[in-house]
Amino acid sequence: TQLLEQSPQFLSIQEGENLTVYCNSSSVFSSLQWYRQEPGEGPVLLVTVVTGGEVKKLKRLTFQFGDARKDSSLHITAAQPGDTGLYLCAARSLGTGANSKLTFGKGITLSVRP
Amino acid sequence: DVKVTQSSRYLVKRTGEKVFLECVQDMDHENMFWYRQDPGLGLRLIYFSYDVKMKEKGDIPEGYSVSREKKERFSLILESASTNQTSMYLCASKPGLAGGYNEQFFGPGTRLTVL
Numbered sequence: 001t002q003l004l005e006q007s008p009q010f011l012s013i014q015e016g017e018n019l020t021v022y023c024n025s026s027s028v029f030s031s032l033q034w035y036r037q038e039p040g041e042g043p044v045l046l047v048t049v050v051t052g053g054e055v056k057k058l059k060r061l062t063f064q065f066g067d068a069r070k071d072s073s074l075h076i077t078a079a080q081p082g083d084t085g086l087y088l089c090a091a092r093s094l095g096t097g098a099n100s101k102l103t104f105g106k107g108i109t110l111s112v113r114p
Numbered sequence: 115d116v117k118v119t120q121s122s123r124y125l126v127k128r129t130g131e132k133v134f135l136e137c138v139q140d141m142d143h144e145n146m147f148w149y150r151q152d153p154g155l156g157l158r159l160i161y162f163s164y165d166v167k168m169k170e171k172g173d174i175p176e177g178y179s180v181s182r183e184k185k186e187r188f189s190l191i192l193e194s195a196s197t198n199q200t201s202m203y204l205c206a207s208k209p210g211l212a213g214g215y216n217e218q219f220f221g222p223g224t225r226l227t228v229l
Contacts, residue, residue: 043220101159
C-alpha cells in the first residue's frame with residue numbers, strides 16, 4: 001500500500017495570512033484529489049488533478065500536481081475562518097484495475113483564527 | 115444533490131454485540147465504500163462494493179463483513195464488537211468505474227463506541 005505523507009500535520013494561523021500545505025509520496029499516481037472535512041461531517045471533494053504539472057484554482061485555493069505526479073500542494077490566499085477544517089489528500093495508483101482503491105493521507109488540521 | 119445517509123450519528127455498544135451500520139445513497143451510484151477514521155491514522159478502507167451482491171476487501175477487513183442486497187444500500191456488520199473497533203465510520207458512494215476519477219460522496223459518519 002502506497003503511503004501519502006501530508007505536512008504539516010497541524011497549522012494555526014491568523015485570518016488574512018497565506019499558507020501552503022503538501023501531500024507527498026514516493027509512488028506515481030494516476031490522479032490525486034483534495035477533500036475538506038468539517039467537524040461532525042464527512043469529507044467533501046475540493047478538486048481532482050490528473051495531469052503532471054496541472055494547476056487548478058478554486059477561489060482563494062490553488063492546487064498543483066507535481067510534474068512527476070508524486071506530490072501535490074494546496075495554497076490558500078488570505079485565509080478566512082471558514083477555511084478551518086481537516087484537509088485530506090487522496091490518490092489512486094497507476095496501472096490498477098477498474099476496482100482500484102483510493103488511498104488517503106492522514107490529513108492536515110487547519111485552524112484560522114479571526 | 116447527492117445524499118448519503120447513515121443510520122445513526124452516534125452509537126454505543128457493548129463488547130461482543132453484533133452491530134449493524136447502515137448506509138443509503140439516493141443517486142443510483144454503482145460503488146459504495148466503508149471507511150473508518152481514527153486520529154493519527156486517517157481514513158482506512160474496510161470494504162467496498164462495485165455492484166449489487168459484489169464486495170471487495172479493503173485494507174483492514176478483519177472483524178468486519180458487509181452486505182449489499184440492493185444498489186442503494188450498503189451495510190457494515192461487526193460480528194462481535196471489540197473495544198478496538200471504537201471509531202468514526204464513514205460511508206461513501208461514487209458513480210462510474212470504481213477505479214475512475216469521479217468524486218466520492220461521503221455520509222456524515224457514525225461515531226461508534228464499544229464499551
